Amino acid sequence: MPATRLDGKKIAAEIRSEVAADVESFVAAGNAPPQLAAILVGDDPASQVYVRNKERACEKAGIASRLDRLPASTTQAELLAKVAELNADPAASGILVQLPLPSPEAGGTGIDERAVLDAIDPIKDVDAFSPVNVGLLMQGRPRFLPCTPHGIVQLLSRTNISTSGKHVVVVGRSDIVGKPMAMMLAQKDSTCGPETANATVTLAHSRTQDLAEVCRSADILIAAVGRPEMIRGEMIREGAVVIDVGINRVDDRLVGDVAFAEAENVASAITPVPGGVGPLTIAMLLHNTLMAAKMQAAGN
Numbered sequence: 001m002p003a004t005r006l007d008g009k010k011i012a013a014e015i016r017s018e019v020a021a022d023v024e025s026f027v028a029a030g031n032a033p034p035q036l037a038a039i040l041v042g043d044d045p046a047s048q049v050y051v052r053n054k055e056r057a058c059e060k061a062g063i064a065s066r067l068d069r070l071p072a073s074t075t076q077a078e079l080l081a082k083v084a085e086l087n088a089d090p091a092a093s094g095i096l097v098q099l100p101l102p103s104p105e106a107g108g109t110g111i112d113e114r115a116v117l118d119a120i121d122p123i124k125d126v127d128a129f130s131p132v133n134v135g136l137l138m139q140g141r142p143r144f145l146p147c148t149p150h151g152i153v154q155l156l157s158r159t160n161i162s163t164s165g166k167h168v169v170v171v172g173r174s175d176i177v178g179k180p181m182a183m184m185l186a187q188k189d190s191t192c193g194p195e196t197a198n199a200t201v202t203l204a205h206s207r208t209q210d211l212a213e214v215c216r217s218a219d220i221l222i223a224a225v226g227r228p229e230m231i232r233g234e235m236i237r238e239g240a241v242v243i244d245v246g247i248n249r250v251d252d253r254l255v256g257d258v259a260f261a262e263a264e265n266v267a268s269a270i271t272p273v274p275g276g277v278g279p280l281t282i283a284m285l286l287h288n289t290l291m292a293a294k295m296q297a298a299g300n
């Protein structure tokens with residue numbers, strides 16, 4: 001029997017309407033609407049789509065947004081000055097810098113991404129990429145959770161997939177997805193409760209020996225490597241849950257990190273690409289923006 005498709009788009013819509021209702025109450029209580037301030041450097045086509053989608057999602061949820069578009073020729077000092085301006089602006093509840101920053105080959109000036117992310121005020125860091133928020137997550141007392149891993153926790157919880165006591169293999173050790181995902185699932189508790197925490201986690205990567213065997217030992221396999229269809233059907237245990245974080249453009253087609261047609265015949269449940277994990281990223285960004293506004297309104 002083919003795997004159940006886990007509908008991230010539907011779950012994201014649910015979360016977005018929950019956030020919209022919560023924003024309405026927040027504003028009805030006399031607060032200014034939350035505002036998301038996004039910075040886009042350069043003209044990468046995919047990034048332009050993502051920031052536009054973020055603006056639209058904000059609008060639908062009653063969240064204000066502003067977008068600062070900067071040319072690819074922007075220097076690190078100029079970008080840091082923009083971040084400082086937004087840090088000091090009380091109207092900006094949440095700040096994000098759309099990644100990736102333009103490489104020198106794309107006309108960029110070689111900005112140190114880490115230095116820019118470090119400069120965002122942690123209380124406005126709705127991507128949860130700053131060292132303060134990463135550190136709080138590591139210690140099991142998170143403030144903001146990074147959007148994509150948090151979206152995956154929400155997806156697992158809302159489809160009744162427990163991670164407690166299970167072996168979860170995360171393939172990919174990026175700061176944005178792999179590392180925080182592994183950390184979140186290994187904790188004692190999650191925002192959705194202990195059933196979507198308490199996993200035994202293996203964080204696999206490009207140097208992992210016998211990756212196929214490691215993947216086959218997973219009850220839940222999370223692929224976040226950024227390599228089209230790298231996870232083949234034979235790398236998946238019969239009945240495993242497969243979460244595909246990859247969004248790769250191949251010949252004008254979007255494909256994940258998992259060879260979907262092969263995986264679908266082995267897994268018990270799988271996220272499609274598109275329509276799986278991607279939409280949850282923006283839903284959780286809205287959640288974080290509202291959370292930032294609430295914390296700032298409370299003077300935290």
Ligand SMILES: Nc1nc2c(c(=O)[nH]1)N[C@@H](CN(C=O)c1ccc(C(=O)N[C@@H](CCC(=O)O)C(=O)O)cc1)CN2
Pocket residue numbers: 049050096097098099100127147148247254273274275276277278279280281282
């Ligand atoms: N500052 C950030 N930069 C980047 C992040 C991030 O969370 N913060 N993540 C990605 C891009 N991203 C959001 O920024 C993002 C990517 C994909 C989707 C999505 O909904 N994908 C759809 C397909 C959309 C398409 O047609 O391209 C899907 O998977 O169904 C949302 C957000 C890197 N940069």
